[in-house]
Amino acid sequence: MPMEESLKILQGLYEKGYVTYPRTNSEYLAEAEKDKIKMILDGVKKLGYPVEFKTGKNIFDDSKIEAHSALTPTYKIPQKDALSGDEKKVYGAVMRRFVAVFCSEECEVQKQEIKIAVGDLEEFTLKGTVILKAGWTKFDDYTKKDKLLPDLDKGDKVNIDFKPQEKETTPPKHYTIETLNNYLKNPFREDKQNIETEDDAEEYRAVFEGLELGTEATRTGIIDNAIKSGYISLKKDVYSILSGGEFLIESLKRMNISMDKYKTSEFGKALKKVYHGEMAIGESVKLAEDEIKRVFENREKDKDDGFVGDIVGKCPLCKKDVARTRFGYSCTGYRDGCKFSVNNVILGRTISMENMEKLLKTGESDIIDGFISKHTGKEFSAKLKLENGKTVFDFN
Ligand SMILES: [Zn+2]
Incomplete structure (x- = not known):
């Protein structure tokens, strides 16, 4: 079941009073809730489940709760036919986990x-x-x-x-509903999603510090928007990227807009500081403003500007004018056989007229950031340099 849907069903169950607040980021219960939990357990026991009240830091731990404690059933237990099929599935999952936690039978x-x-x-x-x-x-x-x-x-x-088995290395698996959710929840944790660590204090510290992408309350909406916008698709619990998503990523790279987990969690951390009263709202807004300003400043000084026909300098091969074309900069002597030309986008990076003028005049451009290596996919910075009438990278 897609997360968007299960959250919607949970919201309905919450509004009918069958489960506690669903948009929580904790799997722990508050210490002040012990009496309430005893009452719920009484009701669950009457249904025939083997449960008993237990206390312990692995269940009740205030330090691992931010605003809402773990999702549990309430003492209001639905009548047999009160729930739809999907509601039963979701409610059943919440109930089973609750029973497992308070199970009176030893495992x-x-x-x-x-x-x-x-x-x-x-x-x-x-x-x-x-x-x-x-x-x-x-x-x-x-x-x-x-x-x-x-x-x-x-x-x-x-x-x-026993059989001999031939194995090949496989590319990383596509994200599923579960693995994507785990990744967004803690993007800096190594690939441990199927391993329940005994001590999750570190994990909760990271979440409460804002080292997550989106929040429990916003994530399903973010993913749903990405699907509606045609960036990704969801089939049988598996997400795949669509060409629209690839185009978005390419465009962001070309415009030098970083939306990686490091940058995104910076803002997440700032929001958490505001939440905990450690940062003024204005300060966090300023952070976002500065980031947006930086994006536009970079565009201003290094944009794909000029018009077709603008002259940017002299050809290093035949000394005729080099002019702006639709695809870059070309020698106007092409009719006489001169082949000098430079693309206006090199490895995903726009080459501005200013840099082109400098390259033709002095033989090298400024250092240009944001080229993307075809081999590694990583960004690198370099100057462009003229060498025997060819444009090459200069890494010094
Ligand atoms: Zn030329």
């Missing part, structure tokens, strides 16, 4: 190492966890780092299909 696991011998030829070792008693895992997926192994006894024979 027993055992670390196990399994050695499988293939005759005398080879021995394989599998390390992982065996679930002995299901406990809470009946209600929620077992998401710890360890591999789950089947429960085997010594001497058990296993049927294993």
Whole structure:
């Protein structure tokens, strides 16, 4: 189910009083909510779920809550036929997680190492966890780092299909609804989305500092807008970029507008400082203003200007005039066979008339930022230099 849709359903469930406020960024409950949770648990128990009240820093932790605590069911439990099919799915997910957290049945696991011998030829070792008693895992997926192994006894024979496997390196996977959400939530965390770390204090610190892209409340809208604008598509839970999205990224690069995670989270951090009273609103607005000003200043001094026919200097090969054309700058002696010309966009970067005039006059341009390497995709800066009538990069 797309996030936009599940959030909409959650909002409906919240308005009917069945779940708590859905736009939260915490998986923890507030310490002041213990009595309320006891009441909810009483109701859940009557439904037949094995739950009991538990307390502990892994459940109740004020330091990991910013404005709203974790999403839970409320003591108002819907009648059997009160919910639509999709509502049942979403409500069920919230309920199952709640039951898993307060499950009264122990989940027993055992670390196990399994050695499988293939005759005398080879021995394989599998390390992982065996679930002995299901406990809470009946209600929620077992998401710890360890591999789950089947429960085997010594001497058990296993049927294993060994096959040689040919593998190739694969490009990074497309983002799914879940992995994109995890990435936006914590873009600076290494690829750990499927690993539940035991200590998530660091993660919460990062989120509360604003080191996230968008917020829990705005992200689904941002993604939905990107879909509606034709930048990305969503099919079967997988996002793909569309040509409109590629064009947007190329255009931003060409205009020297940085929207990478470093730049974006700078503003996110400023907003969080305002929220915590550590920065005045005016200051954060000024930050954004300065950034926008910088974008336009760069455009002003280095823009794709001039008109077709404008003369920018003398040809280094035949000394005739070099003129602005639709695609760049070309020698007016082309009818006599002179082939001197320079594109007005080189590796994604516009070459302004000012730089072109300088190049023809002195043999080199100013240092130009924002060329994008075709091989690495990274930005680099260089001067343009004339060498035997050809334009080349000068990295000194
Ligand atoms: Zn020429």
